[in-house]
Amino acid sequence: SERVALHIGGTFPMESDGGGWAGGQACLPAVQMALEDVNKRPDILDGYELVLHYYDSKCQPGLAAKYMYELLYKPPVKLMLLAGCSPVTTTVAEAVPVWNMIVLSYGASSPALSNRDRFPTLFRTHPSANLQNPTRVRLFQKFNWKKITILQSVEEVFTSNAKDLEIQCREKGIKVNRQSFYGNPADAVKTMIRQDARIIVGLYYENEARKVLCEAYKNKLYGRKYVWFLIGWFSDTWYIPPKDEHLNCTAQQMAEAAQFHFTTESIMLSRENKVTISGMTGVEFRDRLENQLNTDPADTAGFPEAPLAYDAVWAMALAFNCTTAKLTVDRMKLEDFDYHNDFMYKQLFNCMKDTRFPGVSGEVMFSDLGDRIARTQIEQMQGGKYIMMGTYDSGEQKLDWRNKEMFAGGRGPPPDSTITRDW
Numbered sequence: 001s002e003r004v005a006l007h008i009g010g011t012f013p014m015e016s017d018g019g020g021w022a023g024g025q026a027c028l029p030a031v032q033m034a035l036e037d038v039n040k041r042p043d044i045l046d047g048y049e050l051v052l053h054y055y056d057s058k059c060q061p062g063l064a065a066k067y068m069y070e071l072l073y074k075p076p077v078k079l080m081l082l083a084g085c086s087p088v089t090t091t092v093a094e095a096v097p098v099w100n101m102i103v104l105s106y107g108a109s110s111p112a113l114s115n116r117d118r119f120p121t122l123f124r125t126h127p128s129a130n131l132q133n134p135t136r137v138r139l140f141q142k143f144n145w146k147k148i149t150i151l152q153s154v155e156e157v158f159t160s161n162a163k164d165l166e167i168q169c170r171e172k173g174i175k176v177n178r179q180s181f182y183g184n185p186a187d188a189v190k191t192m193i194r195q196d197a198r199i200i201v202g203l204y205y206e207n208e209a210r211k212v213l214c215e216a217y218k219n220k221l222y223g224r225k226y227v228w229f230l231i232g233w234f235s236d237t238w239y240i241p242p243k244d245e246h247l248n249c250t251a252q253q254m255a256e257a258a259q260f261h262f263t264t265e266s267i268m269l270s271r272e273n274k275v276t277i278s279g280m281t282g283v284e285f286r287d288r289l290e291n292q293l294n295t296d297p298a299d300t301a302g303f304p305e306a307p308l309a310y311d312a313v314w315a316m317a318l319a320f321n322c323t324t325a326k327l328t329v330d331r332m333k334l335e336d337f338d339y340h341n342d343f344m345y346k347q348l349f350n351c352m353k354d355t356r357f358p359g360v361s362g363e364v365m366f367s368d369l370g371d372r373i374a375r376t377q378i379e380q381m382q383g384g385k386y387i388m389m390g391t392y393d394s395g396e397q398k399l400d401w402r403n404k405e406m407f408a409g410g411r412g413p414p415p416d417s418t419i420t421r422d423w
């Protein structure tokens with residue numbers, strides 16, 4: 001018999017002319033793969049077929065708002081919306097609750113989105129940037145560093161992240177200095193030297209990271225007395241100066257200043273040899289997607305986040321599956337949703353809230369704010385290569401450390417960083 005269609009909407013940033021994230025390049029194929037897999041499963045949404053209607057948002061909120069209206073005002077009725085980067089997710093998730101619509105974001109890292117007042121129907125499989133802060137604090141405690149300096153560029157995501165880190169440090173009795181810069185970090189670096197900064201957390205994008213690294217090299221703000229923490233999702237060769245950026249540091253000098261810095265990042269691909277709800281392991285998913293793409297993964301934006309997009313479709317499918325069971329009692333059907341049925345929306349929201357399954361990106365579950373709960377991976381740059389140092393589970397407050405860290409001068413970690421003697 002003909003299957004009944006359940007329609008979902010979606011926006012995917014396929015290019016980033018505005019400097020945003022173009023992760024739709026790998027995340028759209030991942031979503032299409034998940035739809036294929038879910039629609040093939042007889043045990044999920046039996047008698048139904050998920051149908052996606054999508055547009056290219058270019059990571060621009062205005063364009064996304066236009067397409068959101070197209071999706072909502074043009075039939076057929078959509079049951080849920082997928083969204084990508086933070087600026088688009090912010091706009092869509094703030095508007096669609098009036099249509100009793102849930103937004104599921106596979107690509108938004110902004111801490112500002114953890115706000116049920118502004119975004120009452122948002123869930124995201126992409127972890128917030130703030131998930132790095134408990135990990136950073138745990139490492140400051142491990143190495144007994146009592147004073148840290150945060151150096152951030154002025155983007156909203158880094159300001160929110162820095163504010164949260166400062167609060168978490170102070171709660172643990174760790175002193176915090178904060179410096180921010182727009183474009184040129186030279187003055188902020190000079191101030192850090194005056195304040196005798198030792199343990200530095202850098203919150204900025206890759207191009208800004210290269211400027212800071214070169215300033216640090218020129219001011220000798222690296223080596224024995226210093227430890228840098230940077231963002232982990234930069235490319236592995238981010239510190240090599242591109243010709244067109246006219247940095248007055250050589251690749252050798254940049255590598256020297258980058259030696260032994262730590263990075264933290266959320267784990268987005270399960271490396272466990274355990275099959276997930278889809279029947280694939282995380283690595284099998286990644287290999288299958290790589291084979292499907294006709295571009296090199298290294299040149300396909302959003303490839304690291306593709307597992308999050310794949311799992312977002314499974315989260316939707318399981319929530320719809322859970323809702324159909326609840327609606328049968330009241331002889332309601334999902335396909336009769338018409339943006340006004342508050343009861344049906346509430347059933348769907350509660351099913352989504354309680355979602356928990358093993359995904360290709362790891363265990364998928366949401367906090368009360370709709371945030372993705374995920375583990376963090378810590379690496380250190382040693383000889384120009386990132387080496388895995390360990391993982392941190394902020395839920396369990398459990399640090400798995402491999403004792404592979406190295407420090408300049410071959411000695412143990414710098415002393416309690418409030419001690420200003422020349423160590």
Ligand SMILES: CC1(C)CO[C@@H](CC(=O)O)CN1
Nearest residue numbers: 021085086107108109110233
């Ligand atoms: C880890 C990163 C690159 C952080 O930004 C996300 C995009 C966004 O938050 O707009 C995508 N994933």
